Amino acid sequence: MPTLFLIIGYSLILLIMSPVTNMIKTSVGLFVMAEEPQFDFDDIKLEDVKFTKATDKTELKSSEIKYPHPGELYGKIAVPDVGVDVPLFFGDTLEILRYGAGQYMSSKFPGEIGTTIVGDHNGNQFGKLNNAEIGMLVNLSTTYGEYQFRIISKDIKNKDDAMVTSLLFQKKEPLLLLYTCYPIDSIGRTDDRIFVQCEYVSGPLINENE
Template identity: 30%
Template sequence: MKKRSGLSIAVKLIFILSLCVLIYSVVQILKAPAEARHALNDWDKKREEAVSLQVLEEETPLPAGMVNLSGEKSISRTDYTGGEVIGEIYFPRLDKRVAILEGTERPQLKKGAGHYEGSAAIGAIGNSVLAGHRDTVFRGLGNLEVHDLIELETAEGKFIYEVTGSLIVDGDERGAIKQSDTPVLTLITCYPFSYVGSAPDRYLLSASLLRQEPLSREAE
C-alpha cells in the first residue's frame, strides 16, 4: 500500500509539473505576439520622435525680417559673443529651466533659447528677443498666462518679468516684433504647438520687466 501511495504521489507530482510546464509554454506562446507588437510600438514612437526632431531642427522659430527694432535706443550692458551661453531662463509655472545662448541659428537653438543678436540685452531698456523650438526648450509656452512670472539670469543679475500677453502671427509676417522704450521681453516659437511638419505660424509671448535682483550666492 505504501509503495502504491508513493507511486501515486510521484505520478501526481509529475503530472502537476508537466501541467505547469505546459501552461508556461502556452503563456509564452500567447505573450510572444503581444511583446512583438509592443516592440514595434516602441520603435514607431522612437521613429516619430526622431522625425519630429528633424522637423524641429529644420524650422526657423525666428524668420528673417520678423524683428523690426530700427531706432530702438537699447542699453546693452554686456557684449555678448555669438554662440556663448549668456544666462538662463526659468518658468516657475512650468518648473522649467533653460540655458540662453547668443544667436538664433540652428547650433544655438539645439542647446537652448537663442537671444536675437540685434535685440536689447536682457534686463536692458528695449526689446529682448528670445527664440526657441516649440517641442524642446519652449515646450509648454502656451500654458503661460498673463501675470505669470519669468525669471532670467545673466552675469548682470537676475531679472523678473511678468507676462503681459501673447500673439499669433503668420510665419511670413514682417516687423511683428517691434522696438520698445521700456525693458520688455519677447519669446517666439513656432505654432501650432502640436503641428506635424514645419509649423506655418509663430507664437509671440510678451512680458515686461518688474524688477532686478542681485545674483544669489549658492550655499557651498
C-alpha cells in the same frame, strides 16, 4: 621685347593686387555665407556659467558689462508655473537652438531699454509656453544681473507680423518677447508662432551712455 615687358607688367599688377583681392573675397564671404556659422558646444555646461546674484543695485554701466560673443551661453530663462527652465545663448541659429533658447542678436540685452527677443524649438522647453498665462513670472538670469518679467500677453501670429517689428524697434521700456513655432506638435518650420510678451518687473537697468 614689348610683349615680354607687357607680361612682366601684368604679373607685377597681379602680385600687388593679390592681397587686396583676397581681402575682398574674404569680406564678401562674410556676408554671403552659404551655411550658418558653426560653434563648438562640446564643452558647454550650464553649471560653469557664473551668474550674478540678485542685488539692490538698480543700474549698471554698459562699459562695465562683459557682453557675450555670438554662440556664447550667458544666461537661463525659467517660467516656474509651466516648468520652463532652459539655457540662454546669444544667437539663434539652428545649431544653437539644439542646445537651448537663443536671443535674436539684433534685439536688446536684458536690462537695456528696448525688447529682448528669445526663441526656442517647440519640441524643447518653449513648447510649454502653450500653457503660459497672463500674470505668470519669468525669471531671467545672466552673467551680469538677475531679472524678472511678467507675462502681459500671449498671441498666435504669423512670424512676419508687424507686432514683432514694432517691438523690435521700440525704445520706451525694457520688454521681453518669447516665441516658438505653432502648432506646438508641428514638426519642422511653420509660418505661425506663439508670442509671449513680458513686461519688466525687476533687475538692474543698463545705462548705455556710460
